[in-house]
Amino acid sequence: ETGVTQTPRHLVMGMTNKKSLKCEQHLGHNAMYWYKQSAKKPLELMFVYSLEERVENNSVPSRFSPECPNSSHLFLHLHTLQPEDSALYLCASSQDLMTGKVYGYTFGSGTRLTVV
């Protein structure tokens, strides 16, 4: 499978649950990103990973915990979320950080998260 794949596509969770979002890319890219898309707000950058190392944490609350076990996989672990965390969570990748800044990213289809 090519491109960036995100699972699950939809997730409903209670505020006390623990769940994880998964992102997988088979493009040979070395940089991966998490963005949050809320209605009528700019896409918010959450985390940036380069060569499996987190290089940016954009003031994201600790209830969101990213993990990058290898260059092909990126997870977002969720714990005790709030209703305002309901959003579309998008994963993206690029060959590396600089290539991404010059040529852009390949995005997944996102996980639609609803916190109840």
Add this chain to the structure above:
Amino acid sequence: AQKVTQAQTEISVVEKEDVTLDCVYETRDTTYYLFWYKQPPSGELVFLIRRNSFDEQNEISGRYSWNFQKSTSSFNFTITASQVVDSAVYFCALSDTGRRALTFGSGTRLQVQP
């Protein structure tokens, strides 16, 4: 600080009308890149175009055209003779030295009615 503003939240047009999506950006850099992405209902952002700050030549690709004006810090996107398949959310994005990743606007939702 870098910022991208898409003032139009939603636009609705009738098929075959022309429509322009506005994008205004802020950056302190002289070298930067601008992007447009399309987000269909399936969710993934699809790359449409990129421009670097040294190339102000406008570009046309089929029914799509882009107008880059450094003097007004704008990078507007026009769809000529719109079609129902153009219905989507369109994002403008900026890349400069201030951040490690792209900065996106809030998107413009375009609805093309048959």
